Amino acid sequence: MENFVKVKTKNSRSKRKIIVDKIVHLLLFFLVAICASIIIISIIFILIKGIQPFVDNYGSDGKFINQNLGSFFTNSTWTYDGNGGAMFLVLTTIYVVLLSLIISVPTSIFTALFIAKISPRGIKDVIRTAIDLLAAIPSVIFGLFGKGIINPFVYSIAEALKIQTFAGSSILSGALIIAVMSIPTMTTLSISAINAVDQSLINGSLALGASNAQTNMKIIIRSAKSGIFAGIILGIGRALGEATAIQMVIGNSTNGLTFYNIFQPGSTIASAMLSGINEASGFGYDIRFSLGIVLMAVIVITNLILTAIKNYNRDKDGPIRKFIKKIGGLLKNERKESN
Amino acid sequence: MKEKNPINFTKLIERNIKNRKYKDGLTNGSTFLFSLLCVVVLCLVIGYVIFTGANYLTPGFITSNYSQSSVALRTSKDFVFDENGYDYSDLERFEDVSYSEKWGIGLQYGKDNNQNNVIYVVQISENSPFNELVRRDDGTNFKIPTDMYLSYITVQTELGTYKTAFSDDGIDNMISTLDSAVSIYDSNFLSLGGGISTSLITTCWLILFTLIFSLPLGIGGAIYLGYYAKDNKVTRIIRSLVDMSSGIPSIIFGLVGAAIFIPFVGSMTGTTGGNIFTGALTMTLILLPTIVKTVEESIKTIPKSMISASLALGASNTETIFKIVLPNSIDGILNAAILGIGRTIGESAALVFALGTFITAAPSFTSGNTTLAVHIWYILAGEYPAYEQACAISIMIFCVVVILSLLTKLINYLFKRKREK
Numbered sequence: 001m002e003n004f005v006k007v008k009t010k011n012s013r014s015k016r017k018i019i020v021d022k023i024v025h026l027l028l029f030f031l032v033a034i035c036a037s038i039i040i041i042s043i044i045f046i047l048i049k050g051i052q053p054f055v056d057n058y059g060s061d062g063k064f065i066n067q068n069l070g071s072f073f074t075n076s077t078w079t080y081d082g083n084g085g086a087m088f089l090v091l092t093t094i095y096v097v098l099l100s101l102i103i104s105v106p107t108s109i110f111t112a113l114f115i116a117k118i119s120p121r122g123i124k125d126v127i128r129t130a131i132d133l134l135a136a137i138p139s140v141i142f143g144l145f146g147k148g149i150i151n152p153f154v155y156s157i158a159e160a161l162k163i164q165t166f167a168g169s170s171i172l173s174g175a176l177i178i179a180v181m182s183i184p185t186m187t188t189l190s191i192s193a194i195n196a197v198d199q200s201l202i203n204g205s206l207a208l209g210a211s212n213a214q215t216n217m218k219i220i221i222r223s224a225k226s227g228i229f230a231g232i233i234l235g236i237g238r239a240l241g242e243a244t245a246i247q248m249v250i251g252n253s254t255n256g257l258t259f260y261n262i263f264q265p266g267s268t269i270a271s272a273m274l275s276g277i278n279e280a281s282g283f284g285y286d287i288r289f290s291l292g293i294v295l296m297a298v299i300v301i302t303n304l305i306l307t308a309i310k311n312y313n314r315d316k317d318g319p320i321r322k323f324i325k326k327i328g329g330l331l332k333n334e335r336k337e338s339n
Numbered sequence: 340m341k342e343k344n345p346i347n348f349t350k351l352i353e354r355n356i357k358n359r360k361y362k363d364g365l366t367n368g369s370t371f372l373f374s375l376l377c378v379v380v381l382c383l384v385i386g387y388v389i390f391t392g393a394n395y396l397t398p399g400f401i402t403s404n405y406s407q408s409s410v411a412l413r414t415s416k417d418f419v420f421d422e423n424g425y426d427y428s429d430l431e432r433f434e435d436v437s438y439s440e441k442w443g444i445g446l447q448y449g450k451d452n453n454q455n456n457v458i459y460v461v462q463i464s465e466n467s468p469f470n471e472l473v474r475r476d477d478g479t480n481f482k483i484p485t486d487m488y489l490s491y492i493t494v495q496t497e498l499g500t501y502k503t504a505f506s507d508d509g510i511d512n513m514i515s516t517l518d519s520a521v522s523i524y525d526s527n528f529l530s531l532g533g534g535i536s537t538s539l540i541t542t543c544w545l546i547l548f549t550l551i552f553s554l555p556l557g558i559g560g561a562i563y564l565g566y567y568a569k570d571n572k573v574t575r576i577i578r579s580l581v582d583m584s585s586g587i588p589s590i591i592f593g594l595v596g597a598a599i600f601i602p603f604v605g606s607m608t609g610t611t612g613g614n615i616f617t618g619a620l621t622m623t624l625i626l627l628p629t630i631v632k633t634v635e636e637s638i639k640t641i642p643k644s645m646i647s648a649s650l651a652l653g654a655s656n657t658e659t660i661f662k663i664v665l666p667n668s669i670d671g672i673l674n675a676a677i678l679g680i681g682r683t684i685g686e687s688a689a690l691v692f693a694l695g696t697f698i699t700a701a702p703s704f705t706s707g708n709t710t711l712a713v714h715i716w717y718i719l720a721g722e723y724p725a726y727e728q729a730c731a732i733s734i735m736i737f738c739v740v741v742i743l744s745l746l747t748k749l750i751n752y753l754f755k756r757k758r759e760k
Binding site for chain 1: 696
């Protein structure tokens with residue numbers, strides 16, 4: 001496009017135009033550079049602030065207090081005295097998200113299928129609107145809903161089963177809330193994946209005598225697998241970072257040893273970052289940045305693993321297959337040598 | 340050789356098809372049930388919020404402060420009740436107001452923000468001793484404000500004993516107590532507490548500043564990506580970086596706001612801790628990827644021929660941007676602004692870090708504040724969660740969210756029609 005303007009001219013107005021053009025171009029590049037550098041600057045600053053609690057001295061009167069790196073990985077309770085352990089928070093976070101997937105994945109896949117292929121037009125619009133609205137509800141309102149409805153519901157279940165709970169504030173409530181909140185993301189992406197399935201595949205299946213329902217289950221879902229999985233990955237990413245809603249329902253227990261019991265209160269990384277922030281200052285405030293690093297690491301690693309799993313079946317010569325082949329080859333060689 | 344029984348294929352197929360019908364019905368039904376689940380959850384959320392909060396969403400709730408201010412008044416120490424009585428003929432009488440004939444005041448029931456009955460002094464005669472009440476702490480004259488209710492009153496009777504009447508005990512008790520009094524020893528007036536006016540005003544300011552900070556940045560970035568950028572390595576890196584930052588959870592951006600913007604704004608204006616500007620800058624970080632994406636999408640729908648025509652007519656790139664690109668991507672910009680408003684209203688985790696956690700008495704640009712969402716979080720965090728008030732705020736947020744999503748649909752519809760023309 002610049003070629004149009006690069007006409008040699010002695011007209012001073014045109015010259016000024018060209019100079020203005022260059023300035024605007026530079027300015028816009030500067031703006032986009034700011035947009036792009038946000039993530040880098042953010043990571044750098046969180047790293048700097050998050051490492052501080054491990055290094056700086058937070059004690060007064062000659063006492064030396066900082067976060068002990070060893071207990072950060074091994075201790076099973078989360079405390080603000082320098083010996084808190086964050087690993088159980090990581091485990092609880094993953095556990096809660098896995099629990100939520102049991103509900104959210106089938107719900108979103110079947111809802112997407114219903115909207116895209118099965119439902120008549122009127123019902124389709126209603127459910128579509130419901131999902132759009134569900135996506136637009138702020139997380140704090142989900143937290144309110146969880147505290148007002150889901151916690152009593154979980155409490156009554158626990159009563160019926162004669163299991164002790166803390167007024168329903170439990171890992172189960174957290175998982176339910178997370179499931180509800182991740183359904184819109186997963187459904188929306190699943191719908192576009194299902195809509196993208198090649199019509200000839202569907203026609204082929206129908207021509208072979210399969211019924212509509214059989215085609216839906218065996219052809220459409222299988223063909224849209226990769227798109228649906230992408231939606232699930234996005235949903236999991238959102239779920240891992242969700243803070244307010246889950247902090248309001250999960251009970252914020254700092255003792256991590258009971259996290260396998262779904263009726264016991266727990267604490268995820270994000271909820272631990274948020275809970276008790278009213279009173280926090282000094283060490284209790286700065287350690288939240290360290291948790292921020294942990295949260296980002298968990299999200300990045302989970303995403304990498306899930307993307308690798310997604311790509312595993314698709315490319316035959318992907319990095320993981322190569323890696324496994326390499327290891328297999330090494331083992332074979334070893335066996336040969338030992339023989 | 341004996342022939343085996345021939346298989347009756349027609350029967351087999353018929354049975355198979357019959358079976359399949361049931362199976363198909365079952366699978367289709369289950370997909371319907373699953374999608375019904377989404378609708379049911381939405382109805383539950385909306386129903387719970389509306390049924391719990393609707394009664395509490397009153398004008399008083401919206402306009403009053405969260406903190407309750409009180410004032411204690413008494414008659415001055417040298418006050419003697421005139422036995423001849425006072426002339427209260429100026430008092431206009433209404434049916435639903437109860438009057439104390441001895442003191443010349445009219446009392447009426449009102450509601451506080453917890454929907455309890457409280458008593459307001461709605462009318463005071465010009466000659467009433469109530470006009471000469473003084474503050475108990477410093478003895479200055481104080482006019483009873485109309486937005487404060489009377490929580491209790493302690494009077495001295497003719498016998499010299501003290502008698503107290505509480506607002507909870509009703510107007511009749513209050514009036515009989517007043518009628519037996521010769522002086523007011525203590526009367527406590529309270530303003531409506533538990534309101535959301537501060538949070539509401541802060542939310543509006545926050546939205547304004549967030550849009551001011553984020554729209555120019557986001558639109559500029561989008562114009563670069565949609566108009567200038569060539570498909571090369573730098574552009575791809577920029578694109579992937581912008582995409583990546585949309586996947587970061589908002590609580591991380593809250594940390595960034597606390598780590599970067601609070602010291603930055605503090606060094607410029609001398610504030611400590613979060614304020615509206617740090618909150619707006621943090622929201623800008625959260626919104627930028629969305630704004631860039633939305634505006635860029637809309638820029639990409641502009642026909643190439645239009646831009647080429649503008650350039651061929653001798654317009655410079657800058658002129659083309661301002662006269663062709665921007666006016667034609669106005670729907671994207673509006674959508675981005677609406678998305679930004681919606682996100683700002685609903686955001687809580689990031690603002691807890693970047694804006695403040697305590698509900699303040701008055702909106703301020705220099706100290707921590709709360710938005711409506713953080714207000715909900717705060718009043719639910721205590722030992723006695725205020726569900727009703729939280730639901731009342733949620734109704735407001737929900738209305739805004741619904742209106743915004745309708746607005747988006749309207750904008751898309753209007754611009755689609757315009758394009759088709």
